[in-house]
Amino acid sequence: PPAAACARGPALASRAPLTAKDSLPRELLATLCERCAPADNPCGQAVTRALQEASRRQNPALQEASWSLEHAGPALGAACQELVRQAVGPAAVTGPEVEPQLLALAEALAPTCVKTGQLPAPLLNAAAVQQGSRAPQLATLHTGRAVETRPIEPDQPTGAGDAFRAFDRDELSGVKLPMAGTGSDGALRLGYAPALKYAVSFQVRATGPGSLRAHVRAPDGVGHPGPEGTGFFVDPTVCRFQGTGRWEICKPAAPLLDVDAVSVLPERPGVELKELEIIGAR
Structure with a gap:
């Protein structure tokens, strides 16, 4: 679709909250997201926006961000890279505490990136270990088999x-x-x-x-x-x-x-x- 059509994504999202009975705008948004190029993809942009909000200690809508990531289509890879860069990576290093809003968003989004092979397991596990009880869901995503140690x-x-x-x-x-x-x-x-x-x-x-x-x-x-x-x-x-x-x-x-x-x-x-x-x- 032309970039102008892709640019209508945010307007569609605001007219179609996830809980709305009328799902037509949401279906249109899903179609756009599945077809728009990464640079213009409204779902990819929504994920990036949510990550930026969380890093500023704001509270992005977790369900909305998860829906956007699941429907990001061609922008999925770039959206998962943003998740790695802004949330999972910082959560895996010893240093300043990561904002709780960012950890909550990482817990909400990581399963989709793991399922699609877009989140490196070593990094995910390192973040799970560093954060421990601050982000307990991260440790549950490890799918490796048991090994002899x-x-x-x-x-x-x-x-x-x-x-x-x-x-x-x-x-x-x-x-x-x-x-x-x-x-x-x-x-x-x-x-x-x-x-x-x-x-x-x-x-x-x-x-x-x-x-x-x-x-x-x-x-x-x-x-x-x-x-x-x-x-x-x-x-x-x-x-x-x-x-x-x-x-x-x-x-x-x-x-x-x-x-x-x-x-x-x-x-x-x-x-x-x-x-x-x-x-x-x-």
């Missing part, structure tokens, strides 16, 4: 010369964790090459508090740029440990996929990492 030692530990002591099965030895610099990967970076396909739980024994973050590959432009142009990654916090000297177990809300590294960050000086087990699969 075991403790897997990292291939490339960096940051402390005696990092191997955290994996020597000797609870008397350990690694003194230096405080990480601003913007750094962490006091200790435990790299995997090739990446871990799955990481399902973390067992820590430490003398002092800290956290673990997973580095999960992300689409271009989402999350943080990797070192030396190695693409982008998100870094959900996968474990917070108290450091009682006893084993502490962290089981994230969803399995982490495509994990390039796990970083260990102490909360104060003098923390010693006695043992760490990363349970997963290659």
